[in-house]
Amino acid sequence: MIYLLIMKLIMINPKFSGLKAFSYLSSRAILALITSIVVSMFLYPKAIRILRSLKAGQPIRELGLEEQMLKKGTPTMGGIIIIFATLLSVILWMDLTNRHFITLLIVTVGFGYVGFLDDYLKITQKNTAGLSSKKKMLGLLIFGTAAISWHLWSSFHLSVPISYTLYPTSVNIPFLKNVIINLGIFYAPFAILVIVGTSNAVNLTDGLDGLAIGPVITCALTLMILSYVTGNIVVSKYLYYHTIPGSGEISVFLSALIGASIGFLWYNTFPAQIFMGDSGALALGGILGTVAVITGHEILLVLMGGIFVAEALSVIIQVASFKTRGKRVFRMAPVHHHYQKKGWPEQKITVRIWIISFILALLSILTLKLR
Incomplete structure (x- = not known):
């Protein structure tokens, strides 16, 4: 919104040319980061008080872990603030005409909604069941399909010469030069x-204080x-790397997400x-997966998201x-x-x-150079 306003002001009157510094991608990424940190840091204390007053505590499964049972009653659904702070910052600083914004918006809101329903049912029903696994998966598949449908449709309607881009249905193989599979x-x-x-992998990782959000960042x-x-x-x-038209704007979105995650x-x-x-874990994981798909890093995501894998x-x-x-391979999964179960402290x-x-x-x- 602010980006589009700045560009419009510059076009209308050259006197506003000094504002151009705020239109650069790097500047907007930094401003998006700062904005989402400030918003989330401001909202969380209020959200915690409200959730506690509503007794919106996280139901805890009986796992035989004393540390886990001490968490009973801790407010949940904090992911809603992450989503809100991210989207508010994105609306302010990202180019909203960018086609990738729609793809990411579908996943962020859609997956967040599915997660919210799950959290809401857990809280109101006072158990850990929540939304059934079939309904949860169906919801994720619906919104995931909608996002990919838009992404592919918009990719095939580009006017950019295809020789400069990674073909929309192709997968780039990391560490190997020019190895692309359609x-x-x-x-x-x-x-x-x-x-x-x-x-789902990010959701499974979200089991200890601060555990999932670190790898997400x-x-x-x-x-x-x-x-x-x-x-x-x-x-x-210059790097002999593939190009995805418009994907640079995603850095503003991710910068906002990082800021909101730091606040959380x-x-x-x-x-x-x-x-x-x-509501947070499903949305955050969905965003990471969507960005990997848009930018052609689906295979590389296995490495960078090795913890989730x-x-x-x-x-x-x-x-x-x-x-x-x-027989069990692990003491607990x-x-x-x-x-x-082996006695490691949670912080360690x-x-x-x-x-x-x-x-x-x-x-x-390193894959940018080692190919």
Whole structure:
């Protein structure tokens, strides 16, 4: 909104040319970050008080973990503030005519809505069941399909020469120069799987104070850098990297998301004053998966989001092993509970996972040169 206003003022009167500094992508990304931090930091204390007065506490499953039971009653649905602060900042500083804004908006609002319904049912019914897994998956698939449909339709209606871009149904293979696979008609279900899978993986990771939000920030920061590169023809050609028209604007969106996540982390560090709930975890995971799809980093997401992959795989392995062999591989799944069962303090697990996530982010950025 502010970006479009600045551009209009410059066109109307040259006297406003000094405002052009605020129209640059880097300037708007920084301003979006600051805006979302301020908004979230301002809203969380009020939200915590209101949620406590409404007794909107997070129901806790009986896992045999004393630390987990101490969290009973902690306000949840903090993800709503993350979404609100992100979108408010985005509306102010992002170019709203950018086609990728619509794709990200569908996922952010849609996945956030599904998560909200799940959180609301848990709170009102005073149990951990919430929305049934089938209904939750159906909701995610509907909004994921809508987002990918818009993305592909808008991609195929571009007037940019295709030789400069990654073909809309193609997947880039990291660390290998010019190795691109065109999935054709199979791309849509693949892309939807990436988005919905990432959403659920982040949700599974959100089990300890500050655990999920740390890797979300490192992944968002990595994707922000990669989005800028793929959106800049000069930089991408210099690095012999693929180009995605308009993807540079996504860096403003991700910058706003990082700011809102930092604001949330302030109140989510141990001992947490508020949880993000499914309304936050599903939306954040969906955003990361969607950006990876838009920018052609679906495969690289496995590396940068290695923490989420490990958490999801631990659940799959545990269930498969118990059903086929009657034995458990881990003491408890997701894997962060395994280390709790081994006696690791919650803070140690969280910080070590943050460190691993940071290393994976650096390795992912290296793909810009190591090919």
